[in-house]
Amino acid sequence: MTLAEPPVAQDPREEPLHRRLGVTDDELDAIRARLGGRDPNELELAMFSVMWSEHCSYKSSRPLLRTLPAGGDGDDALLAGPGENAGVVSIGDGLAVAFKIESHNHPSAVEPYQGAATGVGGILRDIFTMGARPIAVLDALRFGDPSSARTRHLVDGVVRGVGGYGNCVGVPTVGGELVFDPSYEGNPLVNVMAIGLLEERLLTRAAAPGPGNLVVLFGSTTGRDGIGGASVLASATFDDDDPSKRPSVQVGDPFAEKLLIEASLELIENGLVEGLQDLGAGGITCATSETADRGNTGMRIDLAAIPRREPGMAPYEVMISESQERMLAVVRPERRDDVRAVCERWGLPFAVIGTVAGDGDIAIVEAGHEIARIPAAALTSDAIVHERVAAPPLRRRPAPAPGIPDELTGRLPERGMDPGAVLLALLGSANLASRHPVFEQYDSTVQANTVAGPGHGAAIVRIKGTTKALVASTDANEAVGALDPWLGAAMSVAEATRNVSITGARPLGVTNCLNFGDPTRPDAFWQLAEAVRGLGDACRALGLPVTGGNVSLYNESPAGRIAPTPEIGVVGLLGDVALRVGPAFAEEGDTVLLVGEATPGLAGSAYAALAGVAAEDGPPALDLAIEARTQAFAREAAARELLASAQDVSGGGLAVALGEAAIWGANDQGIGARLRLPVANSPAVDLFGESPSRLVVSCRPRRAPAVALLARQHGLAVEELGAVGGERLVIELGGAGATGAAEERGSRVADALDVPIRELRHAWETGLNRALGWENA
Amino acid sequence: MTTRIGVVIFPGSNRDIDAFNGLRVAGAEPVELWHENVSLDGVVGVLIPGGFAYGDYLRAGVIARFSPVMRSVAEFAADGGLVLGICNGFQVLTEAHLLPGALLRNRGLRFVGRQVAITPERLDTPFTRLIDERRPLRMPVAHGEGCYFADDASLDQLERDGQVLFRYADGSNPNGSLRDVAGVINASGNVAGLMPHPETAVEAVLGSDDGLGIIRSFVEGAAQRAAAGEPALVSSR
Amino acid sequence: MDVRFAVNVQPKEGILDPQGRAVEGSLGHLGIEGVSAVRVGRRIELTVTAEDGAAARAIAERLASELLSNPLIESYQIEELEGSSSLVGSAS
Amino acid sequence: MDVRFAVNVQPKEGILDPQGRAVEGSLGHLGIEGVSAVRVGRRIELTVTAEDGAAARAIAERLASELLSNPLIESYQIEELEGSSSLVGSAS
């Protein structure tokens, strides 16, 4: 649950209760309208305030999200889409994959360890609620300056939290991201994606059918955790203003979660539940109203039946508590004892807390008295929707950094700088260096399915008992997004799907987590609207459904607003894991080819962050049709077993892509390459630019003609660069773009990029520890 | 007839999945042994898998030691039955005093999940007999409390008696274990434990199958014991 | 002067304590009854060298609040050891 | 009767205590000087319900020795809290 609303009052005592709860006057009117004109009582108001918070209601983003492609266009493989706890896609053999990404940004800013840990717990529950066993986690993390004490504290806590939870529940963390950008200094992003595997026949809905069925709560007891997380309850004190009595930090208990996973899956497998819903944001209020609304039913909840951890909890506290590791099940009366037996076997508290009703209302009863009654729909599907105003900012491009002479920067390498030194600097930079100091704190191998864990591109997780594997990647391009949110979002989709496609896998669908600023500010809402448009355009161009996601707004701090960050998660299917293609050069003598063309534009690149960027420069363009063909080429080349390696060009550009393929080459021993690059634009653009839709592939020399032919058949430019071999990466620059530069070059500058692999590896392996001051850890 | 090997399931075990897979790849039939049951269900060997038994919050392995199934495992071991503890299973066995030493928090105070290489010190035990040669074996570690500790005199004794079964290969000690100890065996040679995960490294597609020799040795050793109707023990040196 | 302190850090009231719960849950196996309200925290013992007792305690305070405990979820308490060690319950 | 105990578990002399060393290592960043011999252990507080004080303490002893500490590497000490809490050093 995020601190989703702006602070309201100076002196909370003088504000009416609804405002202290973050409910506006207009919203209060809308609440009255849904209650047949009467005023809500305090408990009802508290329930509305959590359910109508941005986090639960999507009140600002819902109109935008409706525009996203949700499958259906002949895509019968989509078994569950947006609106369910997780998207579910069929993968054949009677199996399906469930996946979703979610944020835990604000809790992680407050308490990084617990915030991240409970973030992992929450997204895992979304997965096993559907009947799927969680098989993989990916964590996408964004922080401010890595040298600041605060960032270091946050990184340390968040990484420990992700590991502390994921390692204990026994779900491998197989990938993710770690990005540093000044815009996250006051507001880090912790987005976690989880993937689960299920038998299609066990797909379970989070609905409450059948009036008369029992409502069962199992898992942990209910305490005061998380109260004050949902809206501005932290500043709403009801009768008691002793803050120490209202700890809002949720503490995760991964052991309880592990038991919850096993118990839930056992209940589903034995056909004991009619519906299952995890408790997350909005606690019991959310779980009861959502399941009732989906089942077109209501619920009668007996407050006293809810097991508590502490005495003296007020009704509203029980109803909105976000205590972790709890599940709500809808159970036929005759199965009650069987359900209880499963919970007891796993040592989990079990309680019947109410019954399903036919009247469409959530009614709360205490000691025989009804203390609240709200139509379930009013809390969920019929919650308020705001049409926010979008306005582009007046100045869309940042001014050049002070002191950077504009006209020089776009051509930096030839102005007396050795391109090899630039490559070393990029590979050793905080954003591009190896992430092993982070992901080695994770268990990436548990469950014995990890074919490719974190470290080298997309994660690959095999499916036991089949030849298949799932391939997953998360990506977001915040740097381009800051310049053009449409382009940033579309590029994020392009990169995430490309990472999956180059292994040979077919992307199945896209999940996303939209991390943006305050939607009541027109320029922030414009960023969100543009990004959603970019997300939709890219998915349509690539023929992919958006299977679900999450929206996190109000990511602002006194230090400013975060860069628009549409985090994209993609899962793909590899029919035969033996045909997978990795990013690393394989053996001496293989031919290296570049597929696709560099286009101008350095703004938003890692190179620009390092060297500055000319004021008139923009980000590179994205042609979604070319992107689609590039990925189709990669998949076909893999299926025809033409390739020894395939790596996409992304952060740091072609030079970094080649450097990584070399460092990781020959089974991580490292192997060089001797290449000649025809420069079409300028050395900086061609070597370090991040224009999309480009691949570095390698193959046995005799297959090179077939690879080139296939690329041309897909309408793609292709260039043979040279061959794998040796202990150095050598890139000679040729072509028109290089000639012009040569005139200015003078004698001091090397003609080529020429660096020993050993040096590249050293820069890449030590960069992150150096950036974070972890050298001696 | 296939060899039935018990896999102990505590609440919080999570490498039971890996153990089942590894045993199957090694040709055995894995059998679930629930922590609350005293019966070992007639299995001929017991594998205690990795994970976080009972949450492992207090000290890895300590609570598990008191579970009903562990009483039976202790008797089984006393009768000469083969018991292999991996990772958390190793921690449980040391806490239960079935193996010497203790596993402390990793020296670096962080969880470590990565590939390491370990070298078998002996190839004449029921846990190592089918390993081809004494070359480093690659397999993952994934633990927060894997720093092997015993006092100097005990370590000298263990080394003299051939109870150090595996060591981390040069430069790959991930946790500060004293004398690079990655795994030990008890004095009578029928109970062994190690921190790395041979049961995960059983298929090339998972990055390494170097662990298969250990799992197959264990399965075959247990089968021989069953066939002979008696424990297949090695005398300690 | 040297003063030895113990800083006792415990999860705050109302904050979930998974460790304490796990210990409670395991008591049955041990055949122990009648144990409740288990809270698991940390205890850090340290020696402070300072001008006088007050200065030493000030340093211990700072350490306890800034480094050794997380004020959001934990509370701490400082004990002076050494001379006062005979006051605490019997040592085993 | 109900007796509340604290069981303090510390790494034994001579046992590596990387956590203690980590605390020492981070003192510099805080600009704190004069702190040494840091040992990081656990403190478990619990309530025992028993016939009398002696019976309660016996249970606490058993818990401490069998579950809460590992004699190979740790030593423990039991404190009686509550009524006896005035015996421990001043609380902050």
Ligand SMILES: Nc1ncnc2c1ncn2[C@@H]1O[C@H](COP(=O)(O)OP(=O)(O)O)[C@@H](O)[C@H]1O
């Ligand atoms: N926070 C993280 N947790 C786990 N793995 C990570 C994390 N950050 C990065 N990785 C892994 O490190 C590798 C490099 O990340 P990235 O540069 O984003 O990959 P790519 O360029 O292929 O998108 C990938 O394998 C990724 O999964």
Ligand SMILES: [Mg+2]
């Ligand atoms: Mg990436």
